[in-house]
Amino acid sequence: MTALxxxxxxAKSFDVSPPWLNRVLERKPRVQLKAVDGVSFSIERGQTLALVGESGCGKSTVARLLVGLYEPTRGGMQFDGQDAHAAFKTAEGRILRRRVQMIFQDPYASLNPRWIVxxxxxxxxxxHGILKxxxxxxARVGELLQSVGLSPLDMVKYPHQFSGGQRQRISIARALAxxxxxxxxxxxxxxxxxxVQAQVLNIMKDLQRAQGLTYLFIxxxxxxxxxxxxQVGVMYLxxxxxxxxxxxxxxxxxxxxxxxxxxxxxxxxHTGRRRTPVQGEVPNPLNPPSGCTFHPRCPLANERCKTERPPLQMLRGVQVACHAVEENRD
Structure with a gap:
């Protein structure tokens, strides 16, 4: 079965160089920030892949790459067997955009405050020319609002008249349109x-079951x-x-x-047991560590970890990028 x-x-890099004149006067080179650096995964139809990691590890950049808001610096994405980033630029891209939608993080920022629901x-x-x-x-907007637990009577209201959870339901209804x-x-x-999180998550699970949706959940x-x-993918730098x-x-x-x-x-x-906090700080992404980028914070790191970048490979039945796991150092 091929993945959807x-x-x-x-991969996606951003140019975060200082202005041209500063670079000339201060003799500074261009600076590239590697927000996403060689990420590969697949999601089966009707399944949910979750991406987790600390803030700034590139999760949201992956999301924007998948829906075509960003152009990848390297690599690509296949959606239902077709090259998505090539298709986004063509006339057929509109059809593809109907099939791929996004729910944004902040329901206070993603809804136009001057528009009614x-x-x-x-x-x-x-x-998309589906309905004029x-x-x-x-009637269709009323159906969509009902599918996320709101009333068709809410159509005439503005976003400021809703709570955060209700706004996010409106965002979901818009994405499902x-x-x-x-x-x-x-x-x-x-x-x-x-x-409120639990309510919104339950709605999303119910919609997935009812409509056979595939999710990337960040x-x-x-x-x-x-x-x-x-499935869960753990991201780091x-x-x-x-x-x-x-x-x-x-x-x-x-x-x-x-x-x-x-x-x-x-x-x-484990009440009473001391919890281990996440050790150390996330390194500066403009100057990531050599080799395995996690080695400054890793209790199992050795010289190989400092020089050689571990590939993502199948070890012990999971995909993992770690020399320590490969060498059974744990």
Missing amino acids: VQAHDL EDIVGEPLRE EGPALK TQPEFLVCDEPTSALDVS SHNLAVVRHVAD GRLVEVADKAQLFATPQHPYTRMLLDAIPQMK
Whole structure:
């Protein structure tokens, strides 16, 4: 069975150089920030892959690459067997954009405050020529609002009249308007209270079951990931360090960084036990460490880790990029 989404060696660099005149006067070179550096994964139809990692590890950049908001510096993505980034530039790209949609992180920033909900949710339908103005559009917007637990009567309201959780439901309704097959969710619950998070996540799970949706779910909250994911990819400084089935990752994490993240989660049964905080600071992405970028923080690092970058390979039944796991140093 071929995967619906296949990312191969995806990379994205940003030019963060000082202005031209400063570079000339101060004799400074151009500076490139490698936000994503060679990420490969695949997602089966109807499944959820979650990407986790600390802030600034490149998760949101991956999300924007997948929906075509960014052009990759290297590598590419296949969607349902076709080259997505080549297709996004052509006339057929509109059809592809209907099939791939995104839910953004901040429901306060992603909705136009001057538009009523009917216009917000109806915009994709009008833009893609699915429905024109009129009773049919109104009826479809009402259906979409009901599918996310809101009322058709909410159509005439503005975003400021809703709570954060309700706004995120509006964002989900908008993303579902074109009947997409693949949804990229960039931390869709991080701005919400815990009780509201659960409601939004349950809605997303129900929609996935009802419509056979495929999700890429980005989060730094491992409790959320445990609730929604089938597979989990752990990112560190723009690279994937471990990809495994959810149950396997939580039961037997392989990479030292994954273990560190899981150790930091509070657990009721371990009340009183001292938790291991995530050691050290994330290095400056403009000047990443040589070899394995995690080696300055890794308790298992040796000389090889400082010089040789570990490839992502199958070890012990999971994909992991770690010399220590390969050499059974743990």
